[in-house]
Amino acid sequence: MKRWLRRTLWAGAALAATAAALIAGGTQMAERKMNRPLTLEVASPAIVQDAASIERGRYLFASRGCVDCHGANGAGRTFIDDANGLLVRGPNLTPGANSVVVGYRSADWDRVVRHGIKRDGRPALIMPSEDYNRFTDQDLAALAAYVQQLPAVDGEPGIVRLPVLVKLLYAAGVVKDAYEKIDHTLPVQTPVAEGVNVAHGAYVANMCMGCHGEKLAGGKIPGAPPDWPAASNLTSAPEGAMHRYLSAQQFRQMLTTGTRPDGSAVSTVMPFGSLKSMSQTDADALYLYLKALPPVPTGSKR
Numbered sequence: 437m438k439r440w441l442r443r444t445l446w447a448g449a450a451l452a453a454t455a456a457a458l459i460a461g462g463t464q465m466a467e468r469k470m471n472r473p474l475t476l477e478v479a480s481p482a483i484v485q486d487a488a489s490i491e492r493g494r495y496l497f498a499s500r501g502c503v504d505c506h507g508a509n510g511a512g513r514t515f516i517d518d519a520n521g522l523l524v525r526g527p528n529l530t531p532g533a534n535s536v537v538v539g540y541r542s543a544d545w546d547r548v549v550r551h552g553i554k555r556d557g558r559p560a561l562i563m564p565s566e567d568y569n570r571f572t573d574q575d576l577a578a579l580a581a582y583v584q585q586l587p588a589v590d591g592e593p594g595i596v597r598l599p600v601l602v603k604l605l606y607a608a609g610v611v612k613d614a615y616e617k618i619d620h621t622l623p624v625q626t627p628v629a630e631g632v633n634v635a636h637g638a639y640v641a642n643m644c645m646g647c648h649g650e651k652l653a654g655g656k657i658p659g660a661p662p663d664w665p666a667a668s669n670l671t672s673a674p675e676g677a678m679h680r681y682l683s684a685q686q687f688r689q690m691l692t693t694g695t696r697p698d699g700s701a702v703s704t705v706m707p708f709g710s711l712k713s714m715s716q717t718d719a720d721a722l723y724l725y726l727k728a729l730p731p732v733p734t735g736s737k738r
Contacts, residue, residue: 459600459604462603462604462607462608463600463603463604463607465607466598466603466604466606466607467603469559469606469607470558470559470561470606470613471558472558472559473557473558474553474557474558474559474615475557476547476551476553476620478543478546478547478550478551479624480541480542480543480545480546480573480576481542481546481573481574481576481577482542482577483542483545483577483580483581483584484577484581485581485584485585486581489577489578489581489582490578490581490582490585491582492574492575492578492582493578493579493580493581493582493583494582495713495715496575496578496579496582497510497579497582497583498710498713499710499711499713499714499715499718500567500568500643500710501564501567501643501707501710502529502579502710503709503710503713504707504709504710505524505526505562506526506527506528506529507526508709509530509586509587509589510528510529510530510583510586510589511528511529511530511532511589511590511591512525512526512527512528512529512534512591512592512594513525513526514526514595516661518661518663520599520661520662521597521598521599521600522597522598522599522602522659522661523595523596523597524562524595524596524597525592525593525594525595526594527591527593527594528589528590528591528592528593528594529583529586530586530587530588530589530591531586531588532588532589532590532591533590533591534590534591534592534593534594535588535591536554536555536594537583537584540555540580540584542577542580545576545579545580546576548560548563548565549565549568549571549576549579549580550565550568550569550571550576550618551565551569551614551615551618551620552565552566552613552614552615552617552618553615559613559614559615559616560613560614560615561596561598561613562596563614564614564645564646565614565615565618566614566617566618566645566646566650567642567643567644567645567646568642568643569618569619569622569642570622570625570639570642571625571642572624572625572626572627573624574627598659602659605658605659606659610658611658611659612658617650625639630717631717631721632717632720632721632724633721633724634721634724634725634728636717636718636721636725637721637722637723637724637725637726638725640714640718640721640722640725641722641725641726644670647667647705648667648668648669648670649667649735649736651671651732651736652669652670652671652726652729652732653669653670653671653673653732653733653734653735653736654666654667654668654669654670654677654734654735655667655669655734655735655736656735660705664703664705665703665705666734669732669734670726670729671726671729671730671731671732672727672728672729672730672731673731673732673733673734674731675734676731678726678727678729680696680697680698681697681723681727682697684719684720684723684724687719687720687722687723688716688719688720688723690702691708691711691712691714691719692711692712693712694706694708
């Protein structure tokens, strides 16, 4: 065998060994990060099981994304099963088999919903707590009150299975869990009067940040399956999606039907299971807020 070929083979083997070592090390770092202990003191609201709170919680559960991950009955559902290895199943929130919330206290609800910390102190992967961090005390307590009275349904355990590439990106800090995205020093959100106005629209728009970014400028969603489309820019940038909607009615129709004014379909990655349940007041306020956003270049998530 010629010397140059022998050297090439040795170099290739060395590179393969180095790559394998880096992958193994990165995977171990990701596992440690997924299981790191987090502590956070919270002053949580009391959960009251009155009719008004439960009804408000029912509406929030139906319209703020919970049904898309946990199912309409709260027993959990698989909402990502990608051929590239990403598998995510929302856990059971009812008192049935494999429930993750039996015995939850007010502080436990606060940490997992508004801060992305599970009851055992580990980060809640995939859970979009950055969307819910600005929940008022009243809405947090109402959501918890509703979930606590759900009928028991036996569910399967929640699953988060990440492909190797996503694990490496997570270890490197490119893909972040919700806890990393949240400013935990912010004071609790002050309640905003419900109505068709920009202030209330800004409160509703918090549910969009997980995919569209903190500035709602869209772009590729870190860690998402490669075939997922980029999230739309919701600002008034020239390429922004809101230019398509000339009225609140057109915008509401998109939320309920998944189609744009020109008849084209919006990606089913959008949580239409929840968006179709949004009230007209919330939808119209959201429309006003998004239409008022100043232009931000696509992809400016921070």
